Amino acid sequence: MTAPLLEVESLDAGYGPTDVLHGVSFTVGEGGITTVLGANGAGKTTLLRAVCGLIRRRGRVRFGGAAIESKATEDIVRLGLAHVPDGRGTFVQLSAEENLRVGAITRRDRKGVAADMERMYGYFPRLRERRHQQAGTLSGGEQQMLAIARALMLRPRLLVLDEPSFGLAPLIVRDIFAIMRTVNREERVGILLVEQNAKLALELADTAYLLETGRVVTGGPAAQLRDDETIRRAYLGY
Amino acid sequence: MEAFLHQILSGLATGGIYAAIALSLVMIYQATHHINFAQGEMAMFSTYLAWMMIDAGLPYWVAFAGTVALSFVLGVLIERIVIRPVEHAPVLSVVIVFIALLVILNSLAGWIFSYTIKTFPSPFTWEGSQNGYLSPHELGTIGVTLLVLAALFLFFRFTSLGLAMRAAAQNPVSSRLAGIRVGWMLALGWGLAAAIGAIAGMMIAPVVYLDPNMMAGVMLYAFAAALLGGIDNPLGAVVGGFVVGVVENLAGAYVVGTELKLTVALALIIGVLVFRPTGLFGRRYVTRV
Numbered sequence: 001m002t003a004p005l006l007e008v009e010s011l012d013a014g015y016g017p018t019d020v021l022h023g024v025s026f027t028v029g030e031g032g033i034t035t036v037l038g039a040n041g042a043g044k045t046t047l048l049r050a051v052c053g054l055i056r057r058r059g060r061v062r063f064g065g066a067a068i069e070s071k072a073t074e075d076i077v078r079l080g081l082a083h084v085p086d087g088r089g090t091f092v093q094l095s096a097e098e099n100l101r102v103g104a105i106t107r108r109d110r111k112g113v114a115a116d117m118e119r120m121y122g123y124f125p126r127l128r129e130r131r132h133q134q135a136g137t138l139s140g141g142e143q144q145m146l147a148i149a150r151a152l153m154l155r156p157r158l159l160v161l162d163e164p165s166f167g168l169a170p171l172i173v174r175d176i177f178a179i180m181r182t183v184n185r186e187e188r189v190g191i192l193l194v195e196q197n198a199k200l201a202l203e204l205a206d207t208a209y210l211l212e213t214g215r216v217v218t219g220g221p222a223a224q225l226r227d228d229e230t231i232r233r234a235y236l237g238y
Numbered sequence: 239m240e241a242f243l244h245q246i247l248s249g250l251a252t253g254g255i256y257a258a259i260a261l262s263l264v265m266i267y268q269a270t271h272h273i274n275f276a277q278g279e280m281a282m283f284s285t286y287l288a289w290m291m292i293d294a295g296l297p298y299w300v301a302f303a304g305t306v307a308l309s310f311v312l313g314v315l316i317e318r319i320v321i322r323p324v325e326h327a328p329v330l331s332v333v334i335v336f337i338a339l340l341v342i343l344n345s346l347a348g349w350i351f352s353y354t355i356k357t358f359p360s361p362f363t364w365e366g367s368q369n370g371y372l373s374p375h376e377l378g379t380i381g382v383t384l385l386v387l388a389a390l391f392l393f394f395r396f397t398s399l400g401l402a403m404r405a406a407a408q409n410p411v412s413s414r415l416a417g418i419r420v421g422w423m424l425a426l427g428w429g430l431a432a433a434i435g436a437i438a439g440m441m442i443a444p445v446v447y448l449d450p451n452m453m454a455g456v457m458l459y460a461f462a463a464a465l466l467g468g469i470d471n472p473l474g475a476v477v478g479g480f481v482v483g484v485v486e487n488l489a490g491a492y493v494v495g496t497e498l499k500l501t502v503a504l505a506l507i508i509g510v511l512v513f514r515p516t517g518l519f520g521r522r523y524v525t526r527v
Contacts, residue, residue, distance in 0.1 A: 052415065077417040089412035091405050102405045105398060106417035154417070 003065065005030045005158055005190040006051070006081075011059035011069075013050035020046045021214045024059075027207070028158060031188040033180075035201040035222065037235055038211035044194040045086050047211065048162050051192075052076055052083045064157060078106050082156035086163055088147040092136030096127055099135050099146055103153030113153070120149040123179050141172035148176065152183065158190040159183070165197045173197070177204055198235040202226045210235075244371050245487045251376035252445070252459075253483020254383030258438035259460035260467065260475035261390070262431035267469050269407040269427045270321075272332050276339035277435055278453030278460070280316070283343050284309040284436030285443045285452070286351050289358060298361045302440060306433045313432025317425040347450040358443035379441045386437055387476055390430075394472075403427060455500055459486060462506040468520020478518065482506065 004027040014020040020043045028034040038044050050057040053073040061069040068076050077083070082103075091099050100120060104113045121128035124145040130138055135146060144164055151159055161180070165173040177200055183189050195201035202208055202222045209219035210231065218225070225231050259277060266274045274280075284305055291301035316339070324335050362378030372380075394400035406413040406423035413420050439453070446452050463482040467474025482503065490499040510517060 054411065054414070073414040074417050074419050077415060083415045085412065085415060089409060089415060091408050091412060093408055094401075094404065098401060101398070101401055102413070102416050102418070105402050105405070150416070 003030070004028060005032070005064060006034075006192065007060075007062040008051065009060040009062075011047075011050060011057060011061065013046060013055055013057035013059075015046075015055060019214070021050060021057075024211070024214070024216050026209045026216060026219060028190050028192050029207065031184065031190055032207060033184055033191040033193065033205045034207040034209070035193045035195055035205035036209045036211055037195065037198050037201060037225075037231075040196075041213075042211040043214040044211055045162055046214075048083065048085075048160050048192070048194055051160065052081065077154065080154070080157040081160065082151035082154045082158070083160040084147045084151045084162060084164065086166070088143045090135045090138075090143045090146060092134070094135055095132050096135050096138065096142075096146055097131040099150050100127075100153050103150035104155075106154065112155075116153055116155065120152060123182075124149055141168050144168060144172070144176060148179070152189075156189060158192060160192045162194050163196060164193070165195060165200065173200065180204065198231075240371075241491075245491045246484055247371045248373075248376050249484035249487030250480055251372065251379045251483070252442070252487070253463075253480035254380050255438045255442045255456065255479075256459045256463045256482050257476040257479025258383055258386060258434050258441075259456065260463035260479045261387070261472055262434045262438075263460060263464045264467075264469060264472050264475040265427055265431050265434075267464075268472075269403075269424050272329070272336070273461075273469075274431070275333070275336040275457075276343060277431065278457035279340045279343035279347075280309070280313065280432050281435035281439035281456075282450060282453045283347055284312075284432065285358065285439035285448060286347055288436070288440050289351075289356060289443075289448055292359060298359060302361070302437075305436050305440065309436035310429040310433040314425045314429040316432070317428035321428070322421070322425075344450050351450070353450060356448040358440070358448045360444035375444055382437065382441055386434060390434075390472075399426075455503075458500060458503040458507075459483070462503040462510075464517075465507055465510045466517055468517030471517065471519040474517055474519030 006028040008027070009025045010023045011025070012019050012021055012023065024047060026034065026036065036044055036047060046055065049055045051061060053068070053071060053076050057069065059069060061067070063076065063079055063081055066079065068079065091102060094102065100117055104116065107113055126142055127145055127149060130142060135143065138146060148164065164176055180191060181204060184191055193201055193205060202225060205222040208222040208225045210217050210225065259281065262277055263273060266272065287308055288301050288305040291304055292298060296304070320335060320339060324332050360375040360378070362374040394404060402418045403423045403426060405416065406418050406420045410420045442456055443452065446456070459482050460479070463478035464475045466481060467476065467478030486499055486502050489502045490496045494501065
C-alpha cells in the first residue's frame, strides 16, 4: 500500500480555550474517498477546519508527505488541498464566473485555467447559463455546484467537502455525488467528505470513520461500516 | 447663466477630489468595515512629500510619480505596523487608533514642515484658456480624477490581483481557502487608498494651499460624498463626490454664502443618515444561509 495522501494523527483542535476534537486519527488514501460520519455537534466541521489550519490545532497532519500542522491555510491550499466549507463560502457579490476565477487565483497557467473553466461548465451546465449572474442570487443547489467547481479550479489533489448535500433537493444531491465520483475516478482527486446523509456517503466512500463528541469511535472500510448493525440503526435508520 | 454654468463646472473639479478621497474611504471600508479618519491627513502628508521633492528641484511629474509610489509604500507600512495589531479589536479601539494616526500625522507635518501656509504649484498652466468656464487647473483636475477612476476600474475588473482584493474584502475565509493571502490584500488596499489620497492632495493643494490642516474641510465633504453614494459602493462614492462638489459650490454661491459652505456637508451627512442610511447606491445584500 502506498503512503496515504492525508494522514492525521492524534489531532486535538477547538475554538478559544476549549478543545472540540480529542486525539482524532484518520487517513485518506491517494485517490481514495474517505468519509467522516457523525451526528450534529460531533465535531465534523471542526475536523475539516483543523485540517485546513483555520482553527487552533495540535497533533500531526501530513499532506502528500509534507507536515502541514503548523502551516497557514493559504499555504496548505497552495499545496493542492481544496476545501468546500459549510455554508458554501460563495463570494456573493462576484459573478459566478469570477467565483471560478478566484478558485484558480493561485494558478499561473492561463490556458489550463480556461480549459478547466470549460470543464466545470461541462460538469455543471447550469453554471454556464448563470456565469454572468451575481453569485448571491443563485439557488442553494447552484451555489453548492459553484462551490465545488470553485474548489476544483485549484486542480487539487485532495477535495475536502463539508456537507455538500445540506439543504438540497435529492435530485441535485444525486448529481453532485455523481460528479464527485467522476472527478475521483478520472482525475484521481482524493476526497474527504463529511456528511449527514450516511447512506450516500457510505456508497461513495472506500473508507469511513465515525465521530462522536470529538473522538473517532470506529473506522475502517466503508463496506464494513455499512454492514455494522449499530451504525445501520443509528445513522442509516433501517 | 454663464456664472451659473461656471459654478457647476468648477464644482465638478473639486467634486473629483472629493470623489477620489471618498473612494479611498470606501475601499478601506469595504475591506475592513472601518472608516479611516486619518485618510485626509495621510493625503496631506503625501502632499508635503511632493512639495519637498519639487522644492528640491525635481520636475513636477517626477515628484508626482515619486509621491504616489512613496505614499503607496507608506500606506502599506501603516497597515502592517499600526492597523494590523488591532485587527480584531473592538470598533472603538480602532476608531481611537485612526484618530491617533490623524493627530500624529498632523503634528508631525507641523513639526517637520512648520504650520506656515505654503503655495503648491499646479502643473496645468497653459496660456490663453482663462476665458473659458474652467481654469486650466480645474480642467486638469477633472482629467486626472477621471484617469485615476478609469485605472482603478480596469484594475479591479480585469486583473487577477484586483479580483483577489475584491474577494478578500468580501469573504476573507473563503479567500484564504482559495489560497489568497488576505492580510497582504488588506495592506495593498491601504497602499492604494494612500496613493489615491496623495493624488487628491496634490490636486487640491494649489486651491486650498498647503498647510497641515488643509484637509479638514475636504475630509468632511469626502465623508458626505461617501455616505451619499453608499459607504460600501465605489461607484456611488464617485458619483457622490461630484454631486457634493456641485452642491457645495452652488450653495456657496447662491444660498448660504462661502462662509457657511461647510455646513452643507454636515447637512448632507445628517440628511443621508436620517432618510437613507444606505446612501443612493448602497445596497443591503441578501445572502442565503
